[in-house]
Amino acid sequence: MWHKISFRLLKQELKRGELTIMALAIILSVTAVLSLSLFSERLQSGLLERSSEFLAADRVLSSRRDINQDWLEEAQSRDIKTAWRVVFNSMAFANDKLQLIDVKAVSDGYPLRGELRIADTPFVEGEVAKGLPAAGEAWVASSLFQALQIDLGDSIEVGNSAFKVTKVVTYEPDVGFSVFTDSPNVIIPYSQLEQTGLIQPGSRVRYNVLMAGSQDALADYEQWLLPQLNDDTHSWRSIEDGDSPLARSLNRAERFMMLASLLGVVLAATAVAVAAQRYCQRNYDVVAIFKTLGASRQQIRRIFILHLLLLTALSVGIGMILGWLIQSFVIDWVAQQLDAELPAATVKPYLLAAATGIISAVMFTLYPLFRLVAIPPLRVLHRQLVGAQAVRWLQWILSGGTIYGLLVLYSQQWWLSTALFAGGAFAAVLLLGIGRLLINASRKAGMQAGSAWRLAMAGLQRRAAANSVQMLAFSTAIMLLLLVIVLRNDLLADWQRQLPDDAPNYFALNIAEEKVPDLQAMFERENIEATDQYPIVPGRVTYHNGERLLAEVTKEDRDDEEREEGREGFGRELSMTWRDTVPPNNEIVEGSWWGDNAEPQVSVELNAAERLDIQVGDELTFNIGGEEFTVPVTSLREADWSTLQPNFYMVFNTNTLQDFPATYITSFHLDEDRKDELYELFRPFPEASLIDLDAIIDQIREVISQVSLAILFVLVLVIVAGALVLIAQVQASMEERQKELVILRTLGAPGKLLSRSITYEFLVLGGISGLIATIAMDISLLILQTQAFNMDATWHWRLWLVGPLTGAIVVGVLGRLSCSRLIRRNTAQLIRKLA
Template identity: 35%
Template sequence: MNAGRSRLYAFLRDTLREWRSPELRVLAAALVVAVAAVAAVGFFTDRVDRGMEQQAATLLGGDLAVVSDAPIPERWRSEARALGLESIRSATLPSVLFTPDDDSLLVSVRAVDPAWPLHGTAQVAGDPQPETRTQGPAAGTAWADGALLQALDIAPGAEVELGRLPLEIDAHLRLEPDRGSTLFDIAPRLLIHFDDLDRTGLIGPGSRVQYQLLVAGPPGAVQQFRGWLQAELDAGQRLLDLEDANPELREAVNRARRFLGLASLMAVLLAGAAIAVAAHHYAEQRADAAAVMRALGASGRRVLRLFFLRVLAIAALASGIGLALGFAAQFVLSALLGEWLATGLPPPGPRPVAAGLGVGLVTAAGFALPALLRIGRVPPLRVLRRDLGLPPVSVWLSGLLALLTFGALLYWQAADPALALWVLLGTVLALLLLGALGLVLIVLLRPLRDRGTMALRFGLANLSRRGGLSAIQMVAFSIGILALLLLAIVRVDLLAAWERNIPPDAPNLFFINIQPGEEQAFADRVAASGLPRPEMEPMIRGRLVAVNGEPVRAEDFADERARRLLEREFNLSHAEAMPSHNRLAAGRWFDPDATGEWSVESGLMERFGLRLGDELTFRVAGTPVQGRITSVREVDWDSFRVNFFVIGPPALLANQPRTYITSLHLPAELEADKNRWLREFPAVTAIDVAALLAQVRSVIDQATRAVEYVFLFTLFAGLTVLYAAVQATREVRRREAALLRTLGARRPQIRNALLAEFGSLGLLSGLLAAVIASAVGALLAWQVFGFDYAVNPLTFVFGIGGGTLGIALAGWLGTRQVLNQAPLKVLRGPE
């Protein structure tokens, strides 16, 4: 026991002594950055997951929910009561709210039964503290959230109009417990009594209303009711349980976890490069100690185990520090993305801690082991013959082990073998491309070594002499600068180019739910205001139920968007001629009097695997409508005009129930005219496209800022690679500086030479990053967005300027001590 304690004490003492080694400090710093990046993302997403799990019943609104496109049958509520379950009805739809001053606002109307909410409590503004409500609004009154009150500049007690129904704002809604996420809310909330819904006049054929039945009670009764409902459900109706609570938020968090997690792994990759360089130099520095141990009888395996355990001990300590920093850093992510969850986030569990420690130890082992293997093979004769160096490192072993390590981390983070494989292949190809371009740039610099000042010549000569190491440094910094340029400049340029691609007179308003028989009168009112007479497009709700006679089910498709399309009704339309903003991609347009034909948008064809000639069957108002695909259309979605996935000939759909939809560009000075149209036609809903785009941009900006924040760890990891490379050449630089000073060079000249070397490295890295960032921006604009992209000169200004100044400063800070060494002491040393 005492011997074991003594060995442990000696190991810890020697490990702490080893902490003075610059190489191990670099290794530790790299691990701190890597673990902090992974832990920050892990802590944040774990808190969101735990928050959703703890609040699942509250977010769902009950223990079980039924969502339906049609009103909830009364027998369902009767069955719930018979089983001893509480139940309430709810309905949600978009509409326009008016004030007596003729102001209007698109709102999300929710009608609830008096017993709402089943779980949790609602909160309304009080004086001085918020008030708790356990029942919904009374008939004739409404609760409005803060965004609505602020937008209309009204307060509780104000009179408003919803359709044909006057309402009094009874309370300022502070918390709607089962609203869950605000991530995809496109309008402020107005809460009303369920019985008031019919009195608004907003409900009619084609109304965008979604009904819910929420139940709560003993688990056994809930399961029994669930089983009874399974046989009752029809198309357009589905069950939701606690696992389905807030699916939009859950999907957003899953995507954020993957995206942010993959971004954090870029910091891990660069940290791994720094670890590999530091471990290589550490092995060189400890070769003498290993030779002495071998000469005294220690086996190579024991020597390797000793040094490897020291590195793992340092890695464990660094991982602990990284976890602490990651825990602190996740509060910034919570601030950036905290709006995704309406309530506060609970503390995280132990899972991110274990994951962070695992990432730290695996990264340390995977990237350091190839270099440390050399220590176990150092010859004992090196004690007497200093010229005997370490066995050469195996490039294949190092590359394979690093690749396997990074691939395993990718698979763990992505939880998708295909995605992990593609990201791994893309990363390897990108690194090879960057490395090759870096070597080319370094070779192109060689003719400049004989020109310019002494400092510049010496700096360029150092880059050329250490071409491989310089290329590694350039790759590391190019990745960091590339990430920042893509997120800080190219992203903004793409959004600006997208906005420029939208015509100035593009429609900014959509009017939906225009009732049959009112379409011409509505068009007349628009034309009376001096605007072009809008085209009224028929819109028919239909559900895709079969392809080529075979029933289609959402669960048959892996693509999530395809599933969502099948779970709801399509918006069908009919037209005699193909819309002018569409392009015929394949097939032929049908004759106006044709029956049994469809024209389908090309993206939908690809998503569902359809081909020309396939027969599609839609259920419209309970009646099957069949037709074959005779044409495929390319749709210009950026036109902001009315578009449809599926269009049929008039003879096929003319007798089906429909509403009408139109879009137009409304100048700001005609806002009052729009309000008058909507007052006269209360069932019509106006959707402000500009407001929707602003909401989407807000979500994108939040996510982008979070990614930019995570990529800061990548930049720090790149700095760690530079510092590791500087430390790896420290002894060589010390001797070079000593020789130069012996030959008469002054300290400012040597300092300027170092600045020239690192400045040139930064310039090349920034140039490479700017070129690739511009190419990626152009490729995204061309392939993804479909518009022209103009290269922003600021990409090169910030890339080259920032890279030159930043890396020159970092390099100088890392090599200052080289200038403080006495030349005689250095030249008398072992080297």
Template identity: 35%
Template sequence: MSLTWRMFWRDFRAGELTLLIVSVVLAVTVVTSIGIFAERIRQTIFSEASSLLAADYVLSGSRAIPEEWFEFADERGLEQGQTLSFQSMLFGETSSQLGALRAVSDSFPLRGALEIADSPFVMGDEVEAGPPPGEIWLTSRLFPLLNVEVGDYIGVGATELRVGAALIREPDSSTGVFNVQPRALMNLADLPATQAVQPGSRVTYRWLLAGDATQITELREQIGDAIEPHYRWRSARRANENISGALDRAESFLLLAGSLAVVLAGVALAMSAQRYAGRHVETVALLKTLGYPPSRIIRLYGVGLLGLSVVGIAIGLMLGEAIHRVIIALLGDLLPANLAMHGWQAYGLGALTGFVSLMGFAWPPFYRLRDVPPVRVIRSDVYQQPKLLWQLWGTLGVLVIVYLYSGDAMLTLAMVVGGAFCIWGASMFARALLWVMRRFGSRFGRNWRLGLASLQRHSQQNGLQVVIFSIALMLLFTLTLIRTSLLSEWEQQLPEGAPNHFVYNVFEEDLPIVDEWLNQYAENESPAYPLTRGRLIEARGVDIDTLTEDLPDRSDFVRELNMTWSPEYGSDNVIVAGEWWQDYGQGDLLVSVEERFATALGVQVGDRMVYSVGGLDIEATVASLRSLDWESFNPNFYMIFNQPLQDGAGATYLVSFFLSNDNKVALNTLLRQVPTLSVIEVDALIEQIQGIIAQVTLAIEFILVLVLASGLLVLVAGIQSSLDTRFRESAVLRTMGASASLVRGTLWVEFGALGALAGVLGAAGTEAILFYLQGNVFGMETRWHPLLWLIAPLSGVALIGTVGVLSTSKVIRTPPMRVLRSWV
């Protein structure tokens, strides 16, 4: 212990340990700060997403929730609430209106908040609970329809309730979207007095749950298959198709960013550890001449590395916490006010990263120091450090950490494949390209000759640096391009003027009135789609119950579907198999089926499908399969037919459009002209989704900055590992009369060439990783990036050249005599 302390303290004062400690601190700091920040943002995003359900999980169905299920939840300490949704007439003094009522328990909502006001069509204040008994809250449009004000009484079934407030916004306004307009909210305790719910009434029961995910999972397992076929689970992540994709991609990105930070930190540590171990070969040889056995040398460096890991991890954890707080302070109002707290996992992962990285990269070369022969004291050629062992051992350690961080084996595998490609490419091409540069670049002057000669002379070392630089560039390019693709897709998902209202229950004779109103007040209206309800009962000659008995989401196939017929398909539909019909309304009945729906049932073009529509069985031939963008707010359908079903009898029409807030009141004009219409307002939902996506975007921007910063530090660590050689070469050149400008130009050529080669290999590795990530992790369109092959080499030259020259400026400033004396 005493010798270890003296030796490591001497190295620390001499600056020998500086790079190694900084690398450990860097690894722990980067992983901890990104882990804490990403975890808080992720938990905040998911908390916001929970407001789309007003809970973490919801069980909804057409039957009342069994009482024993409530007891199961109480036993696990879960928060719970209930809502009942149904339609009923609401009666004012002079008018009446069919409304969608929800009776809610006192605990509603479990997540999010309600927004109410003293008058309609104004900004409201947030409240954490629903109406008390005896009150009813009405959405703004109901006030002019019923000709009432706050404080008046309205009739609901067999009782009267006082209008307590204008309901401006509900946290789960997207739930049951085709049955919630215009809406009213009442207390569950008032429901029996209304007598509005009778046997045979169409009621939707919802059981709201919030709490620990493990306890909810246990509850779901205890209930088991008893929910079939009358109930359906929904999670906050799956509250809406439009936001689930964004959340999945955001989480994948955060995991990817954190994983890349782990790899970058490990690379920096690997280079500094190898340099430190190499500088101790002579020390170990000297110790052996003094009689130290190999076992004592192992203990000597093992205890020292353990002490370094404790110090580095402690400093890194504190810096990680401090940096994450600085980031939050700098962001200020850009972050949500209710930013979620983080757990201990980020600290544990940071500590594990420091320990595994240090032992994985530093311990193997130090362990092999026991094999250094004593004769190394006088002969430098009798022992060379083994490189393959520490590379493989350290890489394995980093990959284990990446897997523990991401929990995604495929994501880890993709990074392994991309990194292996860079290593393989460097080993195959680096020396060849360096030789080509040396052969043809020498014609351009002394700087080029000296710089490229240095590359050729140290081709083995430079080959390793090319691998390191190319991996760093590959990770940075991957993160940047994934970020760009995600933001681009989210912007396309919710463009300006996206439909925020839907009108349905439009009869054919009312279409002219609706069209006239749309032309006056609305924008971006869709065609009027005819709607009819039907159920698929047979496909490919097999009944639907048999086809879906093994499907996990069976209820999606056996339920009634909204179906339409049209001469054209939507702008966000793509024909992936078969052909669209040319002659609309003629010939046999044809159907175009959504691709995933058809794939789950094994349906292909040319198969026959049988539907039950209005009590009659209708047979159609599959003419095409379509992929749909379910994340858009355009009307989309699983089934589109080439002609009206049952001659269009009983069909109503659906129209979507964008309506600005200034024209909101105009909806009442339309409803007075056509009282049978139903209007769906999704603008509040769009606002929620846009807010969540804005938070995700902000998290991506700042995590990208952190990873870019760690990438630059990796480059500095790589350059610092070769400073000894560069000091000697510079001293020789300066002694022979070379000027400082010549040495500087030589460094520019050397690092610029390294950067160009690393950029080419990094671009190749980036394309390989992106090809997998875009198609299999983020669910995006896979495509090549030709511009990357131009930007990557230029970025490598600019980035590595600049950082390399700045990091080696000490080589130029140090007097040659000082270097030569220390060398001798």
């Protein structure tokens, strides 16, 4: 019989809209989690796929020695595609000219991700290559045509072989950002690598095996492979490793999505918690009547558990459908915007969403339900009776545990969940305390005010306990909302700063010293924005504190070095520069800049220093064109590699380096529509090499725009979740207020006075919550920006005004709206409703 009662209650209450908030809260939590995780899963694998182009693969295994063929076969047996990419420096000869080149010997399938673009003339956009150069052919970069003064169809000599140049390579996905090491690329077939005779034992060659396949297959293979790798010779990379601007942006975006989604989940769970409490409170009288009519505890428990489960199932179902619809709608839209296909999602998000809905509904209802069952039948005569006050900490433990559990479930990261949770719990306790204090203070202020204010303040104080919990919910919602909004803006601004519209899209290098003024003049005449021109002196670091570092650049060096022992060094020739001032976007983190000090010295970039364990005060020996000299390290510099500006590992003071022969480098921005002028503009500088960054910039922009969309979506969901928490909370407190309202109304208080006093009460409540939220938000932000996002910390003074104001207005308006319905009813109706 009890299940019939349960069904009936559910049906009627649903019809009468009494379960709307509870159902909405569950639906929202499921919708939010489902759409977020579906969306981020699909977008992320889409993004990864897209950005894998930068590696030309999903994973790259690289080594200084040839790679075990068994490892490739193992990968192939796991349905992972593989391709070779072997890279080394060499010289190319043609027309009696000599040019240092990067040879890239690639096998069929290259590139596994992204596209290779080729053309028949240099410096154009080109078309997607179908296939690779045939035997005896080479495809070469635009700048080599300039350097060797060759035409399509000419031959170049590389090692023992001659290759006929059949195409211009206009875009390589894996070209990377390192400007100085990139001599013009020459792509030859992998099968012809051996016959060039350039690979000798001990040669400085980078063997890369590119791999692409499903995430699962790659993860499995990774587990199999990693234990066999030798850390000294092998490296295993995905796009998320590394220090490229893209990797950073991706990591940041991923962290933001995760964080924002987590906050969304917490908000949705809070909405469920608030609604669950209210759901049970509303049933106190019903339970008392049931018990009076002879219902046993067991019957009550069964009726309400079934009722709750039915409601949960229904809401979870609706949430799943909605989440799926929203996500597919958004994905469609995103795919259209980006002209991209996004891969299908797995079943995991569905399970996660259902689990979130069920867990939050059940866990948050557990304690209120416990109290519900304990309602004594005597309540029918004494309405204030609520039964045994079960231990309050039980509720805190249950709710806290649930939120923590959801965080872990969603993020699958213990430390992140624990940090967020601990921070949140600490903030909550603090907020409760501050809330009480502020309420007391405002009561004092209110006593001096007019009657509506006095009523409002008296109300605030009387419900201080309930209000500080309520304020906690308001503050949490407002704080999380502010946090997500600000973080999003900062993140976007940071990206925008990295890649402003006039970001340099070309590097010009190899400029002779005497041509520098001409180049400068040309830039000015043509109204082209360029960075400083940096002198470049190629050289090697040979000793660190007297200890030999291994390096080789030429064949002769290599032969010498084979007989020597030493520590791993940079492994290549470095481009070094001199300057009087700290380079733009660089920051001294240790030691001090030389200023006017003319003593020979060097400043080392931080990453390089960490890699080679170089400290301020160490001595480094350099070899430049055969001349060796030793200087002390006087500072370590942090360089911002995400800006497209020349950056240097080694910067000397002018006195140390200026007598060595140097070429110059600069980066500049040339508008898209002026691209065809480039050839003419640089005709007076035939020795200059140009590197086109447009393709890379475009790719980064595209990825960022995808991520921005994702973030916008997350933001909308978080706002909806926050709004629901606010509405649920206002509704709940309105019910508490009803009785008081009836009494005041019966005593003849004008509706205006009542609605004003309630509005004021909510205004103050919202204002205080907004203020607390702003403080908490700025502190959390400070921690997040510096700890999680590697961004500069910024204070958001404007929000100190916006936060409390928004809180007051939003909560005030919600309160006013909810109470106006009550006040519109006549007193008799109200009394009957209460009876």
